[in-house]
Amino acid sequence: MKFLSQLISGISLGSIYSLIALGYTMVYGIAKMLNFAHGDVIMIGAFVVYTACVTGGLSPVLGVLLAIVVCTILGVVIERLAYKPLRAAASLAVLITAIGVSYFLQNMALLVFGSDTKQFSSVVSLEPVSLANGNLVITGETIVTIVVSLIIMIALYLFVNRTKPGKAMLAVSEDKGAAQLMGINVNGMIALTFAIGSALAAIAGALLCSAYPALSPYTGAMPGIKAFVAAVFGGIGSIPGAMVGGILLGIIENLSKGYISSQLSDAIVFAVLILVLLLRPTGIMGKKINEKV
Amino acid sequence: MSKNQPSPLSQKKQLRPVTKKNLVTYAIVIVFFALFQTLTVTGNLKFAYQSLLVPICTNVIMAVSLNLVVGVLGELSLGHAGFMCIGAYVGSFFSVVTEELIPVTWVRFTLAFALAAIAASIAGILIGIPVLRLKGDYLAIVTLAFGEIIKSLVNVLYIGKDSNGFHVSMSSSGLNLLEDGEVILKGPQGISNTPKDSTFLIGFILVMLSLFIVTNLMDSRTGRAIMSIRDNRIAAESVGINITKYKLLVFTISAAIAGCAGVLYSHNLSSLTANTNNFGYNMSIMVLVYVVLGGLGSIRGSVIAAAVLYALPELLRGLADYRMLIYSIILIVMMIVNNGAFFLKLRAKIAQSFRNSLQKKKNEKEAA
Amino acid sequence: MSLLEVKNLGITFGGLHAVEDFNLTLEKGDLYGLIGPNGAGKTTVFNLLTGVYKPTSGTFYLDGKELKGKKPVDINKAGIARTFQNIRLFKKLSVLDNVKVGLHNSMKYSTLTGILRLPGYFKVERAMNEKARELLHVFELDGEADTLASNLPYGKQRKLEIARAIATNPKLLLLDEPAAGMNPNETNELMETIRLIRSRFDLTVLVIEHDMNLVSGLCEKITVLNFGTELAKGPTEEVLKNPEVIKAYLGE
Numbered sequence: 029m030k031f032l033s034q035l036i037s038g039i040s041l042g043s044i045y046s047l048i049a050l051g052y053t054m055v056y057g058i059a060k061m062l063n064f065a066h067g068d069v070i071m072i073g074a075f076v077v078y079t080a081c082v083t084g085g086l087s088p089v090l091g092v093l094l095a096i097v098v099c100t101i102l103g104v105v106i107e108r109l110a111y112k113p114l115r116a117a118a119s120l121a122v123l124i125t126a127i128g129v130s131y132f133l134q135n136m137a138l139l140v141f142g143s144d145t146k147q148f149s150s151v152v153s154l155e156p157v158s159l160a161n162g163n164l165v166i167t168g169e170t171i172v173t174i175v176v177s178l179i180i181m182i183a184l185y186l187f188v189n190r191t192k193p194g195k196a197m198l199a200v201s202e203d204k205g206a207a208q209l210m211g212i213n214v215n216g217m218i219a220l221t222f223a224i225g226s227a228l229a230a231i232a233g234a235l236l237c238s239a240y241p242a243l244s245p246y247t248g249a250m251p252g253i254k255a256f257v258a259a260v261f262g263g264i265g266s267i268p269g270a271m272v273g274g275i276l277l278g279i280i281e282n283l284s285k286g287y288i289s290s291q292l293s294d295a296i297v298f299a300v301l302i303l304v305l306l307l308r309p310t311g312i313m314g315k316k317i318n319e320k321v
Numbered sequence: 322m323s324k325n326q327p328s329p330l331s332q333k334k335q336l337r338p339v340t341k342k343n344l345v346t347y348a349i350v351i352v353f354f355a356l357f358q359t360l361t362v363t364g365n366l367k368f369a370y371q372s373l374l375v376p377i378c379t380n381v382i383m384a385v386s387l388n389l390v391v392g393v394l395g396e397l398s399l400g401h402a403g404f405m406c407i408g409a410y411v412g413s414f415f416s417v418v419t420e421e422l423i424p425v426t427w428v429r430f431t432l433a434f435a436l437a438a439i440a441a442s443i444a445g446i447l448i449g450i451p452v453l454r455l456k457g458d459y460l461a462i463v464t465l466a467f468g469e470i471i472k473s474l475v476n477v478l479y480i481g482k483d484s485n486g487f488h489v490s491m492s493s494s495g496l497n498l499l500e501d502g503e504v505i506l507k508g509p510q511g512i513s514n515t516p517k518d519s520t521f522l523i524g525f526i527l528v529m530l531s532l533f534i535v536t537n538l539m540d541s542r543t544g545r546a547i548m549s550i551r552d553n554r555i556a557a558e559s560v561g562i563n564i565t566k567y568k569l570l571v572f573t574i575s576a577a578i579a580g581c582a583g584v585l586y587s588h589n590l591s592s593l594t595a596n597t598n599n600f601g602y603n604m605s606i607m608v609l610v611y612v613v614l615g616g617l618g619s620i621r622g623s624v625i626a627a628a629v630l631y632a633l634p635e636l637l638r639g640l641a642d643y644r645m646l647i648y649s650i651i652l653i654v655m656m657i658v659n660n661g662a663f664f665l666k667l668r669a670k671i672a673q674s675f676r677n678s679l680q681k682k683k684n685e686k687e688a689a
Numbered sequence: 690m691s692l693l694e695v696k697n698l699g700i701t702f703g704g705l706h707a708v709e710d711f712n713l714t715l716e717k718g719d720l721y722g723l724i725g726p727n728g729a730g731k732t733t734v735f736n737l738l739t740g741v742y743k744p745t746s747g748t749f750y751l752d753g754k755e756l757k758g759k760k761p762v763d764i765n766k767a768g769i770a771r772t773f774q775n776i777r778l779f780k781k782l783s784v785l786d787n788v789k790v791g792l793h794n795s796m797k798y799s800t801l802t803g804i805l806r807l808p809g810y811f812k813v814e815r816a817m818n819e820k821a822r823e824l825l826h827v828f829e830l831d832g833e834a835d836t837l838a839s840n841l842p843y844g845k846q847r848k849l850e851i852a853r854a855i856a857t858n859p860k861l862l863l864l865d866e867p868a869a870g871m872n873p874n875e876t877n878e879l880m881e882t883i884r885l886i887r888s889r890f891d892l893t894v895l896v897i898e899h900d901m902n903l904v905s906g907l908c909e910k911i912t913v914l915n916f917g918t919e920l921a922k923g924p925t926e927e928v929l930k931n932p933e934v935i936k937a938y939l940g941e
Contacts, residue, residue: 062458064606110653113661120397121660124613127606128652135645253465253602260462289491291509295473298466302451305463309455321555321732321741321773338835534804541803541810542793542817549779549790556777559739560857561765561794570800618781 029163034286035279040170040239042278043177047232048255049262049270050184051225057201057265058221061119064126065106067252068133069226073099073233074243075141078148088151095230103226104219112215130249137245148241151234169239176235180228181271188267197221201265254281257301263314272312343536346621350532353628354525361521373635375589377628378524379582382531384611384627385620386578389535391609392618393544394571395551396452397461399605400468404576406600407444408437408583410475410506413515413593417505418482420516430518434584441580442573444471449572453565468605472595480506511594512587519589527585528624531578536620538574547571548618614655690753692717692893693861697747698737699917707733708917711747715861715893720883722908722925723897726937729914731897732774735863739771740764751861766794770859772850774866774897780839784830784849787838788821791856796820824852827889828882844875848882855890862886864896868903876900880907905929913937 048070055063073095080091110129114122154168188194199207200217208214236251237243254277262273277297284296304312336344357374360366387401412433423429451463479495481488483502490496493504506512538544547567549557558564587593597603611630615622633651637644658664693715700708708730715721723731736742738749740761748757756764779787796817798809825831828848833841841849847867854862867883868876880903887894898904904911904925911928913920915937921928928934 056458062461110657113657113663116662117660120391120613120617121656123397124610125653125656127610128649128656131645131649132653135649139643139646249597253469257462257466260459264458289477291477292473295470298470298473301466302463305455305459306451309459311459321736537804537806538800541800542789542796542798542813543800543803545782545786545790546793548782548786552779552781553777555741555761556773556779557790558741558761559765559771559773559777560791560853561762562790563762 029160030286031283033164033166034282036166037170038279038282039275040173040278041282042258042275043173044232044236044239044274045251045255045258045277046271046274047177047180047228047235048251049258049274050181050267051228052256052259053262053264053267053270054197054221055225056259057267058197059107059111059115059218061111061122062126062256063111063225064123064252064256065129065133066225066229067248067250067255068130068137069099069103069106069229069248070233070236070251071137071243071245071248072102072133073230074148074237074247075137076230077151077234077237078146078243081151082146082149088153092151092231092234095234096227099226099230099233100223103222103229107219107222112218134245134249141245143245146243148237148243150238150241152238167239169235173235173239176231180231184224184228184267193217193220254297257297260311261301261304263311265315266311266313269311269313339540342621343532343540346532346536346624347529349621350525350528350624354521358521358525369635373632374521375519375524375585377631378521378528379586379589380608380611380627380631381528381624382582382585383579383608384615384623385528385531385535386575386582387608388612388615388618388620388623389538389571389575389578391612392616392623393539393551394547394568396568396571397457397609398464399461399602399609400448400464400466400471401575401579401608402600402602402604403448403464403468403471404441404444404579405583405586405604406468406471406475406595408441408580409587409593409600410512410583410595411440411580412437412584413512413587414480414505416516416518416588417512417514426516426518429516430523430584430588433518433588434581437580437584438577439580441583442577445572445574445576446569448576449569452568452572465602465605468600468602472597472600475506475511475595475600476509478506479504479508509594511592513592515587515590515593517588517591519585524585527581531581532620532624534574534578539620543567543570610652614652691715692719693749693751693895694753695738695747695749698734698744698749699746700733700737700742701745706917708737708914710918711737711914712919713895713912715895717860717893718887718891719893719895719910720887720908721893721895722904722911723895723914724899724904724911725914725920730917731914732865733917734914735771735865735897738764738863739769765857765859768858768860769863770854770857770861771863772847772854772865772867774869776843776846776850778838778841778846778849778853780837782838783835784825784838784841785818785821785834787849787853788824788856789817791853792817792820793857795856795858821856824856827886828852843870847871848879851882851886855886855892859892861893861895864894864898866897866899868898868900873902876903877906879903883907901929 051066052063055061076095076098077091080086080094081088106129110125111122114125150169152168152172154172156165156167157171158165188198196212197217197220199212200214204214255274258273258277259270261277262269280300281293281297284293288296357366361371383401383405387398390396390398415433415436416429419429448464448467452460455463477491479490479493481496481498481502481504483499485499488496488498493507496504546562549562550564550567554564611627612623615626634644634648637647640647691714693713695711695713698708698711699706711734723734725731737744740759743758748755751767751769754767756767779790796813798813802809822831822834825834828851830845830849830852838849851867868879871879883894886892896908908925910923911925912922913928913934920937921931921934
């Protein structure tokens, strides 16, 4: 029973990683950049929910909606101001800029909200479900997280594969030049990708802080790094890869916490990542790239 | 064109441009050291600034050694702090254990550096293995993971010593020490009471040594082989450069130097613990920022960028809470101005109009 | 014994036969041409002969030594050097250093000697500089020794690539479209240079080229590839008159 309960909360944590990893992977796919500031967008999203619900007394649903709006705008603005001028620059220059944006968001939050850890109140009001005569208790947060993530992933999958803008996005990530020649608005598509990624980050922030209710300006950093790992795990640039990678990562992390050592769980997650990449150098679902000679 | 080239004869007497460049770098470091050492000795430097000197050296050494990987070999590493971490712990451990055994400070400290360098370079070889199979962002994430693993491991490790020898465990109770035993490495509490052996002088010597190693390496047969891999791996292979050998070599040397930076760091503190900011990805990323802003492959750039950027937040202390915010804005603006298409064009334009006006003046002179 | 002996060499990419049943014998000192329409598999042959690709069938020998399946580094050490269709120079190194990388395996000192600046460093570096300048002189690049490779004009970049390849002291030199992007004058000069280096460095040269003037002016014999297989082979004049070859080039 312990195993099952660990597994379920692992899937729940993993779904959050997936949501964040989707932002990483979509942005990587389309702009070929590692958006290191993505984790901090989660933190901003969580702070918006906190301010709206705890301080402002709004209902959780409104709070989350507000966070989605704020993060979407934030994502697009970041892309416009910091990354767009560097569209043609070396990837390392963009990476360092993203790190600068990450510092900026953290320190902005530090200035506005202070460095003390806030007690986040859950946006989920669902009662825990008790199964197997109370041996297996699943919290409302876990259920909502899994369900919400599942819906979002299905919706995203349908959007990318079935709609015109989604296909245009895929086209841009496949070949920017060709897409432009076909009349696709490349800049618009990149902005759209940042918007979607940031909206997902807002939801992930609300869910993350509902399950682990401590919020500080550094809250987004570690989940951000882990989601980045998850995206690479699944094969960066691949949308299904990010989903699978995130969930696997959550499961591995939770099982190592439960059965090996909670202090070493991060080390185990990272060690598994290294092993996976040694066996499959471009991740589980990544494409193999051959250099033309 | 060929008239402007120095003839082979005159070239032998002149300093080569590379040698000249390196000498200027050494000179900058020496002047910096002489200036601040004098200020300190004569009591003209605030204590708050004095305490920055050794950490500046640490950061400079880290940046120089990382530039060898990122700028010279051309592989992105996000785990460089891991090597520093290993060096710091091995060095401190050794110093604490042998403090009474080897009373002569310089002998003990030199041995600590040597041991730390060896330990870190072994880790460098270990991380070098995935490097051979992976590329680009995948490699970056593996180095990041590696750094985090090291940080996590030292945080759960307990090592104690009693009359039976050393005991290693994952918990303090698991050590089973005898009555006379003492715990040296205490998991998350780290190592306390490392002798404070690091001085600005030692930091300076270490900076000079790492500069000597890295710049001489770059300007040698080995250095050319490494840079050829960076510029074109397939062409390098086609002229018989052994990629595996040189990649591993770079990671080994770079890790050894970073390990020494760790010793310098840990012997400047009374208690050593590992967290995200000193040995985690934050530190690795910070060092990467120095390297990129200083210029990939430019050792002098790394030295200056590390010293200035490390000191900057401290110097901005007057601005209190705004300092890191300002730092981040400076970072973003600098990257965009240095690499953005708009600014590159603008710069080219300004340079062109400058050249035109020069040409015009010249023409006018000739006409007159 | 022939210098190069290629027997039934072939490679398939995902079921597609990129090169099939390729046979070639080169005697020492040959100047041999490999021609064919775009996509015929010429560069693939070079990639097979230099170990960039592993052959899926057949084998090849240099001086009687089997090199099939060997790594590019070992094949270069065995005596095959090449240039690339899309020039691959060490862009951020100087012209001189590009050639010095080519000398890497013939003139050595240890990494430690280099770092500590022991006498061996100065001695070998001096010899390397001399040798590299000598090579640059052959290609009339001595004026640009200190220029960054990426700042060279296109034609000189091609020459530098050949100089770098020769620096590895090969027995067999593979040139992949050396005249691409050159005007007729430059092409004629290049032909002279290739003849010169052949005699001066005791080379056997296998060259891929589209420029028929260069092929007929330079190569004694040629092989024509089409769709990965040999279409014709023999003395240049005869092969170029072969109706099959004309058809492959000009279409029906």
